[in-house]
Amino acid sequence: MISLEANSSPTPEELPPEIGGLRMTKQRREVFSVVLAERDHPTANDVFSRSQKRMPTISLATVYNCLEALVSHGLVRQVNFEREPSRYCPNLSDHCHFQDEKTGTIHDVVFKEGVNLADFLELPQGTEISHLEISLKGRIGSH
């Protein structure tokens, strides 16, 4: 059994014919493997250019289609910073995002042990949260 959490990320060929209920076509495998390969939160365009290296015929529309399929099946997370182009993240564990304003780099940020955000919010009685996004921007301590 292939562990998708393994340290070295899978090549497209190593991905099974179906993941989490999503049929893995050649293009979806390519796109997924690109997203898994680096934790740098690429945009759709980044994914497109990286995919083109191995699969020169893939189209941008397909990259968008594949990303949408992967996101809607919960295999990839879509990450938004204000009005910037969406980015894609293979880290499915509970985390949020910090963008270094100096470099633009996006870092995963985890919650401290046992913290559940909803516990700290005055939400209306009986609210069911289906989606949560926390985005931070700032500078990383320089000295």
Next chain:
Amino acid sequence: MISLEANSSPTPEELPPEIGGLRMTKQRREVFSVVLAERDHPTANDVFSRSQKRMPTISLATVYNCLEALVSHGLVRQVNFEREPSRYCPNLSDHCHFQDEKTGTIHDVVFKEGVNLADFLELPQGTEISHLEISLKGRIGSH
């Protein structure tokens, strides 16, 4: 002295010639008063149509310009939900946003007494947060 936090929101005429270092032109007063008038988090287009009622000659470009000026001077908050059009919020107190998926309505959500988000995140040493956005989506308990 005019309180901008008063229960009944100011008409454009009631706004002073300068707020928080921003010169208040006729259009900026109109746009600001529209944003202050209702806590429904209007889009730029919403602000445009509402402004047109009192000021039929205002242009959409000006509404964008005014909103940008108000946001950059900290008089209005810009609120983003995923890839949806930006919305604008006159509530300057520390809060985040919940969108009811049923109706699309956006509600302000406050943090529980004395909670500081950054305390619950594993941020790299010395990180300076300049901007923070928390967006929730879900359903409001029906029964």
Next chain:
DNA sequence: AGCAATAATTGGAATTATTCTAATTCGAAG
């Protein structure tokens, strides 16, 4: 294997929120 039905991919056009541009108008200061 052959065939029909279904789903995915593709290139290009369309959409749409937002930004840009260049011309005009405004308004504060002298």
Next chain:
DNA sequence: CTTCGAATTAGAATAATTCCAATTATTGCT
């Protein structure tokens, strides 16, 4: 009143994303 920088305006441009209609690939039979 004139000047001059700033703001407003209409309309064009931009850019991320979505849509469309045609082609291609895959699946599930027989």
